[in-house]
Amino acid sequence: MRPTIREVARRAGVSLITVSRVVNNSGYVSSETRARVEEAIQKLGYIPNNISRSLRLKKTNVIALIVSDITNPFWTTITRGIEDACHEQGLNVILCNTDESPEKLDEYVNVLLQKRVDGFLIAPTTDDTDTLISLVEQEVPLVFIDRHPQTIRASIVRGDSEVGAYKLTEYLISLGHSRIAILSGPEKASTSQQRTAGYKRACQMHQIAVDPSLIFCGEYNQEHGYHTTLNIFEQIHPKPTAIFAGNSLIAAGVFKAIYDLGLKIPADVSVAAFDDLTFRFTPEPFLTVVDQFPYQMGYTAAQLLLKQIGDQTKTTYEEIVLPVELIVRHSCRQV
Amino acid sequence: MRPTIREVARRAGVSLITVSRVVNNSGYVSSETRARVEEAIQKLGYIPNNISRSLRLKKTNVIALIVSDITNPFWTTITRGIEDACHEQGLNVILCNTDESPEKLDEYVNVLLQKRVDGFLIAPTTDDTDTLISLVEQEVPLVFIDRHPQTIRASIVRGDSEVGAYKLTEYLISLGHSRIAILSGPEKASTSQQRTAGYKRACQMHQIAVDPSLIFCGEYNQEHGYHTTLNIFEQIHPKPTAIFAGNSLIAAGVFKAIYDLGLKIPADVSVAAFDDLTFRFTPEPFLTVVDQFPYQMGYTAAQLLLKQIGDQTKTTYEEIVLPVELIVRHSCRQV
DNA sequence: TTATAATCTGATAACGTTACCATGTTAACG
């Protein structure tokens, strides 16, 4: 059994509170008493119990991070940014994976509410659940990352999808492309709505008619990229000369489909995508992308959450839209 | 302020314990009382406080996961396996990144000890710290992942580095290579020791003299792979015909160096590595690798830890060595 | 009918901290 503050106090011949003051460096303690207490702590191997501390203080110094899948490098990088920001402030991060399942999200939120985490950082699924709604109503500190829920208003940190998509589309147009297929995410997801909007705006801005049959919503996964690309090359005429993948998983599917079709990038078709994730393992990156700086996104989101945890009094919603950057590489050609 | 069990009890006209029984489904409660209590819980929006529960029960249902860098896909995948295993048992995971710094490791361990996590899952740095030693002495439930610390004896789940390296080297030898450079990890790291040992054993087994000038220890990072490869091609004669990279980061550095030298894989040099990490974003993987199945590794480690947390009585150390698999692709050629 | 077991409910005392208030003691000031 671990020694408690009580044993330390007995050994040092002082009261509980005095030990508490030494441990927390609060209030007045004479240097001799402090030394005696510290010696007792040392001798007994006393480790303060933060459970009881949390109970008393109503603060756990733990936040929850709920993402769809940590295995996706986009979320991994965000996670790292969050963990770094929290570590600097002495908070810990509980990690949860929902696999985009609203049930898992609700389940996690409920147990973490019981654990009395100080706040939530959530990448929402595409459905607004009652649990999420009640979280906001209860004014639990909460910051969404990357995506808006559909109807819930709360703080969010996200990349500028609309402008990113605009830039990417404009770049393709500048290369002479006029039939550009966009493989976007779920119709309900705010990110894919914004990316589609940016794509449309760029087309309109450059006098290119938006062809609805070139806009494909689907999941943010490889299958969507793969099957949709196969479909495009089998059924759409005239064929698009460029494909805009809504995220890197979709892009991977697009790559695979093009490979399987025996086509070459960019000779036969140009490809560009959202998110720059292969940098670490690729000696010479090839894909033209819009980088959303996920590390910065995570770091910023954590800071915003910590700020909200700090001022529990005012409940203002803040929306931070981070700039994105078009990185031109070698996957798109002039036509 | 959140309602407590006390308010629920008052509203339902029962005692605290009765509410506790309803919430935890323990002991005897008549169905009418249960219904009344449940209604009160519903009406008040009562959320049990697990802080006080943990204080009473001396159990937090939280474990700590300490890795060097979650951004490395190897650790990401392990993490996912761990989180899944813990989720199944209703535990949560606190994530920590050490960047291989012993100070950060100690710092994390200390705060998590204060937070009274139920156990630790640690990928140790190369140094054994006092904190780590005392953790084992205190018999805190603990499982190491991937690597042994140098001197500490505790439970561990790891891949079979020795056999993996043996198979990989033997494969290269079977292709006719006899000058094989190995870019291993830190000399002190158990994994790199074992990989080097497997490499040597394969050489000896096939009557190939082990040339110490072909063995390069260094960090498990891209720089080591890059600079060492450049050095090799500038200074070593006769040049090796194959390079064995100790992990995927080293492999990335090797790739980049070879690219910068204007050489081609496998025409000019064969390359093979530990860890298969690019699968998700690569349509047609190219690199021949030893797969350590990191998801399985994480899942297994978490299960072992949970088992240890379950039986606090006996403190037996268990070492689980997971099989690895050589996956032959296209980065090595016959010479 | 009585004895025993099963069912139901509650009072009290922890779990290990810290906030709040109270009480000294010493130093500083007019």
Place this chain on the structure above:
DNA sequence: CGTTAACATGGTAACGTTATCAGATTATAA
């Protein structure tokens, strides 16, 4: 020299649960 302020320490009561024990009621068995 008395008054105030800074310094130093402690007692008590929370924070919100659950384990332990105990008592009461009902059902079952002998």
